[in-house]
Amino acid sequence: MKAAVGGYARARDLRHALELLSSADGMGRVLAGGQSLVAALNMRLTTGDILVDISALADCRGVADDGGTLRIGALTRHAEIGRDPLVRAHAPLLAEAVGHIAHAAIRNRGTIGGAIAHADPAAEFPACALALGAVMRVEGLDGPRDIPVEAFFRDTFETALAEGEILTAISVPKAAPGEVQVIQEVARRSGDYALAGLCLVRRAGRHRLALFSTGPKPMLATAAMAALDGGDTEAAISALKAEIDPPSDTQASGAYRRHLAGVLLRRAVARIEGGTR
């Protein structure tokens, strides 16, 4: 078959999945929704890998109210997140982001954990997690550990997940009263990956601004955040443009992406201040 990987195994439960990964001698690839991984197989980026299918891990699917946080199972699908009442009430950024992700068929199968662990720098969910200050619950044979999102994304397609570990849940703090969360992006064609995008959260007067598609990984624009906290949008835009270094590719130049980030920030600020955009 064209998807010429070394093998496939379906995990019964988390323990089994971790054992499968452990036995794969570093060649294991966790298969969640498959919307990025199976597509990549066609391009033979991953020949020789062993797919460990975790889709049967029922504990990893669904959204739970954990008091101050929402616990979102890694296997919760994009479409489910988009319509989940807890998410819509307490983490509306994620629900809004779903409308920007690819198209219906992809949203029906793709999972938030898959998107975050894949760490595509152009993807929406990693930046959302960063803007929300999420905590990643990661399981290994030695037990669970929590990784704050700020330490999670390392580089393009690279995360703090260690060999043999599986991302099982994402915990996001519930929105505080009066908190505003918005996502803004520009794509060349409707439904495509963003040329540039950002997530802006204002919580109790403090801002978190996460950029995507402007560098090798989603990043917090800390200088811009400080300027926003000080109420100076123009300074924030200048700071943002100075602290990102976007790449040029067939879709857009780095300079244009930098410009877009500035425009998007102005629009995001207008939105959270109740403007129309």
Place this chain on the structure above:
Amino acid sequence: MTSLSSRDTALVDAAEPRVGFTVDGKPHTLRVPPTARLSEVLREGLGIEGVKVGCDAGDCGACTVILDGEAVCACLVPAARCDGVEIVTVEGLAEAGRPGRLQEAFWRRGAAQCGICTPGMLTSAEALLRRTASPTRADVEEALAGVLCRCTGYAKIVDAVLDCAADATTAPAVGAEVGAAVGARIDRLDGRAKVMGTDAFGADAWPEGTLLVRVVRSPHHHAAFALGDLDAWRRANPGVVAVLTASDIPGRNIHGVIPPLADQPVFAERVARFRGEAVAAIVGERAAIRALDLATFPVTWSALAAVLTPDDARRPDAPLVHETRAGNVLVRGLVRRGDAEAALSDADVVVEGAYTTGFVEHAYIEPEAGFARRVGDRIEVFACTQAPHMDRDDLAAIMALPPDAVRIIPSAVGGGFGSKLDLSLQPFVALAAWVTGRPAGVVYTRPESMASTTKRHPSAITVRIGAKADGTLHAMRFEGTFNTGAYASWGPTVANRVPVHASGPYLVPHYEARTAAIHTHTVPAGAFRGFGVPQAAVAQETLLDELADALGFDRLDFRIRNALTNGAPTVTGQVFAQGVGIRACFEALVPHWRERRAAARAFNATAGGPLRRGVGVAGMWYGCGNTSMSNPSTIRAGLGPDGRLVLHQGAVDIGQGSNTVVAQIFADALGFPVGQVALVGADTDLTPDAGKTSASRQTFVTGAAALRSGAALRETLLLRLNAGPDARLSLDGTMLRADDGRRDSASLDLAGLEPDAHGFVFAAEETFDPPTSPLDANGQGEPYAAFGFGAHLAEVEVDVELGRVRVLALICAHDVGRAVNPTLIEGQIEGGSAQGLGLALMEEYIPGRTENLHDYLIPTVGDMPRVTSILVEEADAHGPFGAKGIGEQVLIPTAPAILNAIRDATGVLIRDLPATPGKVHAALAAARAAGARP
């Protein structure tokens, strides 16, 4: 599964999972290879070939099925995880073997053209309707956003889905009275199989045991290579039956659509001239061939200096792509009338500009596919094609067989748009089947299709146009350089068509247009809807706006005032006494132009914010058929002794509708109901040559042959029945009757008659070749028997901060001579303008970088505005019932109309296509820096 003591145990345990699932209500249990895609298992394991595959990457949506109630891309779902699921495919939407409601609506609306995306569209829509009984238009667009269609422009698909909302109805089928088929919106005659998902495309209906072929291609733009020990490699790879290279070709290792310039090898020898060129083909058992790692194939590459652009290729020290073509020039074109240079100097206003466009990919949703089988000393090829007889003749030369030993059976063609005129996979499968004695097939991967088949020519165009102060066009000079890639393909046609058309549909007394097709080490550029004219129209039509502005004329009025008319000479000196409908097209746009411009101005004055609206127009003309060359079509028809009325229809229907249109024309000429016509073909063994499906010639040329066949058959029947010319013919079983209303009807039992070699008791075979004359050294002459004309209006909204352009509306007026089937013509307009929108705003193929459908963008349903079609009928004397071509005409004015609208909105004209957001933004920034006010 047991405990895991080692990695191997895990693999063995997992090797062939057994899964059970339900498909279209039927339970199945089977072992599936561990990483098989659901799409593969449905197609190959279960034979459900209504599931189509277009990209294997989730980009095109052709493989969409409903899995536990939700639309999913079957290519992204590992079959191994489908245990216990319920799947619905297109084949499950039928009701008791007949089209279900949604399928019926698609058929009625003309929502299926080529039909390759139709299964994915239908299942996506079905999943929506099961969830939301009465969806809004926005709901439908959202649900279909991931399914690409290259033919329809999506409008009729969305309408068909809305027809199936709980409170809506599907219109009944349009019937056509005898003699009234022409002009009627009848359902496409070949539509049932398309909506049912049963049409056989190139990858479908392969015989049991068909071997699979994979092609080894050059990874370099230009490289020398040496093949290693092929026999040893074959022996080392069980399941590989044969390895084919240039030395295995029995005949000539050359093909080309223009025989005197044929230059493309089936397999490169020693040197490969573009990235993606074939050097070998591997034939074997399907599973083994799929599993092969082609990186192990014994070939050694030595990269050579490559020229990738005409500028590089024309440098004195540039390597020659072909030793015999000095300066890397394939061919030059020229049309000259009057004295353009002198006239420009006495024009009152002259505008000029330089323009560039890139490679554009056809992006049909069906990658090239097909199979061949050897039948004794003949070879039969079932594959997607637009030109079966050309394929036959070229393949015969490659195989060293007489042409009648080659049979080409076109599969259903999942989109062509010009690229399936050239041979692609046919020599590989023919050779494989010939050598192995077993059927052999190939399905190109999406990247392989994009890397190896022809593209629209990149262009670099400079134009100067001058006019008199009274608003009269006076002179034009045009210089166009076209990157024709590594091989000739249709480069000469582009170089010759463009100078004839670059004036646009206007009276230009002093004119000089020069073109050159330049070889580079890139994928061959060939035919793509318009043969270079769309690129030329971008330059000429946007400059016309600048000229009108400079002279102080309304932009549309300026065009009307200079539009060609009957009796006025074209730039080749051709004078049409009739049939020139461009003025009527422009005039049809006048009320829309006024209304929309006023609305755009009002919006810009009041909206504030970053959005600016603008309106643009552009005109076009396009000659139907080959340029100054014979291009006959022959149509045979007859009555069998069983009373069957058969039309041998050899004009390949690639979705545009020739199966229906040609039958409509034939039926009216004969005087029978179109529903009584049985179609045969296309098939080079069965149908006479109806030429290629290109150059907007099938309605015009083959339609005219069908008209003559119908009339000739009618005359024969009337004569035999001794009936008058107005008699009404009818068939009742085998009884043929003629009733002229004056006496008892005459009748004849066909059953008693002796059939001819084709099985007919009465038959007619007629040919039409449109009258043209050769062009002289200055390009003067009569290149076409008729032109089609059209004009588009585009309304856009530009976000001037982002540079993003949204097209809000397209209004398209086309002079079609006679609208034989208005639904099909609207389908051409909506689909062609979608391609024009892509050309204007988003499409650029870059070898090695945009070889898939997520880096190479074509419009989705979300990118398309409402398209309004206005059909103008300025009958042409040569056309059947006055009809002209429409296929290419529809794409040409869209891009310049959009660019003009962007300029209207912002003041900036983008001269380097596509007008991506980055380019639009940069142009706006430059204009601002220069003090303009966008």
